[in-house]
Amino acid sequence: MTDRAARRPAVRDDLADLSPYGAPQLDVPVRLNTNETPWAPPPAFTAALADRISAGLDLHRYPDRDAVALRTALAEREGLAPDRVWAANGSNEVHVQLFGAYAGAGRTLLLFRPGYSAHPLLARVTGTTVVTEDLDEDFRLTPEAARAAVEAHRPAIVCVASPNNPTGIPVDPDAVRALHDGFDGLVVLDEAYVELAPDPGEGRALLDELDRLVVVRTFSKAWRMAGLRLGYLLAHDWVVQDLLKVRLPYHLDAITQAAGCIAVELAEDVTAHIADLVTERERLLAALRATDGVTVWPSAGNFLLLRVDRAREVFEAMLASGVLVRDFSTLPRLEGCLRVTVGTPEENDRFLSALKESLR
Known part of the structure; x- marks a missing residue:
C-alpha cells in the first residue's frame, strides 16, 4: 500500500496548496x-418543466451543442442577436471558459479585494496568474483606482462583480469605463445579483458602449434555479466565437436548457x-x-x-x-x-x- 501511494502522480505544482471551493x-x-x-420556483415553472420532459426531450440523444433555443430566448429578452449570448453550467463555468480563452499560462487576471472568492480559484485552475488590488475603505472602486490598477498590471483580463460579493456594493459604471479604457484586454462584469439592484440595466447599457466588455449572469439567484446550474453571458459576437474553442462537447444538458427557456417564458412569475x-x-x-x-x-x-x-x-x-x-x-x-x-x-x-x- 505504501509503495502504491509513493507512485501516486503529483498534482500540478501551482495547484498543490489550493483548497477546494465550497461553503x-x-x-x-x-x-x-x-x-x-x-x-422555490413557482408551481407553474416546475409543472411546465415536467411537461416538457415527458412530452419528448430526447434524453438518449446529446443536447443541442450550441443551446440555440435558450440563447435565442435570452437574446430576445436583452435586445441582442443570439450570437452575442452564451450559456453554460452556472456563471462559474462561464468564467472558466473566459479564463481559458483569454487568460491561462503566461497571462494575468486582475481582481479587486474583497471580492467573490471563487474567481481566483477558477483562474488558477486555468493556469492564470492572479493579481489583486484593494477596494477603498468603503469597499468601492473609484474610476481613478480602476485606471491605476490596469495601468500598473496590464492584465489580459480584469473581473469585477456588481453588486460585489460579499460586500453587496454595486460598481460605479464610470469605474467600469475606466477599466475598459485603461488597457487593451477583456473586462468581465459579474452580475450574479443584478436583478436585485436598483438599476439592473446598467451593465447591459455599458455593453452597447464598450467593445471589450462581457456581462456574466446567473439563474441561481433571482431566477431561483441554483439547483439546475445555469449561467450565461452577454458580449460581442467574437467572444462567443472564441468560447467555442474551449467549451466542453455538449456541455449544457437538455433539461437545463429546457428549464432556462421555460424560465424566460415565465419570467414574470419566476421573478415575482x-x-x-x-x-x-x-x-x-x-x-x-x-x-x-x-x-x-x-x-x-x-x-x-x-x-x-x-x-x-x-x-x-x-x-x-x-x-x-x-x-x-x-x-x-x-x-x-x-x-x-x-x-x-x-x-x-x-x-x-x-x-x-x-x-x-
Missing part, C-alpha cells in the same frame, strides 16, 4: 450562508418574489443597524455583510442554535465579518434572535 453544506434549520433564494426579497433585505438592514455591536453595510444583493467582535464565537453560537451564516472573519479586508443571506421572514427573525443572543 459548508450543513443540515440546519436555517441555512443562510450561500445566497440561495429562500423560495424579488420585491418581497428586497423588502426583507431592507428590514434586515434596519434591524442590524439598530443592534448594538454590529456594523453593517447596505447591499444591492440578497445578502448583507456585517462586522462584529468575536466573530468566530458569534458564528459558532448561532450555528449551535440552528442558524448557519458565512464566516469571512479571517480573510484580508474582512476581519470580523460575517455574511448573511436574506431568507424568508421567519428565517430572518430566527437569525436576528440568534445573533442578539450570541452577542450577549
